[in-house]
Amino acid sequence: MPDKHCLFSPSGSSRWLQCSASLLPGGEEPEDKGHAAEGTVAHAVCEKYFRKQSQLDEALGTEIDGITVTQEMIDGARLYYQTINDLLDEFHDRSPYAEIETFQQSDWCEDFGGTIDCVIRGDDLTIVVDYKFGRVPVEVVGNTQLLCYLLLASEQYYDEHHCYIVQPRANHDDGPARGWQVRGETLAK
Numbered sequence: 001m002p003d004k005h006c007l008f009s010p011s012g013s014s015r016w017l018q019c020s021a022s023l024l025p026g027g028e029e030p031e032d033k034g035h036a037a038e039g040t041v042a043h044a045v046c047e048k049y050f051r052k053q054s055q056l057d058e059a060l061g062t063e064i065d066g067i068t069v070t071q072e073m074i075d076g077a078r079l080y081y082q083t084i085n086d087l088l089d090e091f092h093d094r095s096p097y098a099e100i101e102t103f104q105q106s107d108w109c110e111d112f113g114g115t116i117d118c119v120i121r122g123d124d125l126t127i128v129v130d131y132k133f134g135r136v137p138v139e140v141v142g143n144t145q146l147l148c149y150l151l152l153a154s155e156q157y158y159d160e161h162h163c164y165i166v167q168p169r170a171n172h173d174d175g176p177a178r179g180w181q182v183r184g185e186t187l188a189k
Contacts, residue, residue, distance in 0.1 A: 041067040042133035043117065046077045047101050073133070076168035080118075080131050083166050083177045087120055087127055094122035104152035112152070119153045125161075126154045132167040140165045140180045150182060160184065 041064045049056045056077060059069045088096050098120050105113030118129035128149040132138050140146065146163035154161060164179040172178065 037065065037067055039133040041065060041069065042073045042076055043101075043131060045069055045073045046080050046117070046131055049077060050081065050100050072169060076131075076133060076166075079168045079176060080129075080166045083164060084118055084120070084129060087129070087162075087164070091120070091122055091125055091127070094125045096120050096122035096125060096127075102153075104149070106152060112148075114149070114152065116149045116153055119149075121153075126150060127162040127164065128153055129164045129166060132165055133169060134167070135169045135171075137170040137172040138165055138167060140174075140178045143180070146180070147182070 044064050045056075045059055049059060056074055060071060060074055062069050084098055088098060098118055099116075100118055101115055102119055103113065103115045104119075116128055117131045120127035120129065128146055130146060130149070140163055143163065143165070146165070150161050150163060161182045161184065162179055163182060164177060166177045168176045170176065
C-alpha cells in the first residue's frame with residue numbers, strides 16, 4: 001500500500017471540510033490504533049492477493065505487521081474481488097480496466113491527494129471502489145471521501161461516475177456492497 005499522505009486527504013475530508021482547525025498541528029482526531037491496524041492488514045490482504053486469488057486461503061493465520069489474517073479478512077477480500085469483477089462485467093461495453101491501490105494527486109493542489117483502493121476506468125467511465133473493514137456502516141451517498149476520490153481519478157467529467165463501498169462486516173440495509181451514481185455536473189461544481 002502506498003504510504004504517501006497529503007494534508008487534504010480524501011479519507012479526512014469529512015473532518016477538514018467541517019473544521020479547518022483540524023488541519024493545524026495537533027488538530028487531528030485521535031484514532032483507534034487497534035482497529036486502524038486491523039483495517040490496514042485487511043486492505044493489505046486485498047491488495048496482495050488481488051492478482052493471485054487462488055492463493056488467498058494460504059494467507060489465513062499468517063501475520064502482517066503483527067496482526068493475524070483472519071477468515072473475515074479472507075471473506076472480505078473475496079467480496080471485494082467479486083464486486084470489482086461484477087462492475088467490470090456490468091460495464092464491459094466500455095472497455096473497463098481496474099487499477100488497485102493507486103495514489104492520485106491533484107494537478108492544481110499538491111496537498112490534495114490520496115490512495116484509492118480501486119479505480120475502474122473505461123470509455124467515458126470512472127468508478128471508485130473503497131474497501132472498509134469496520135463494523136459501523138459507512139454511507140455511500142454524499143460521501144465526501146468518495147467524491148474527493150472521483151475528483152482525483154476523473155480525467156474529465158463524464159455524464160456519469162460511480163462510487164462503491166465494500167464493507168463486509170457492517171450490517172447495512174443496502175448490503176455489504178453499495179453504490180452511488182454521481183452526475184458529472186456534480187463534480188464540476
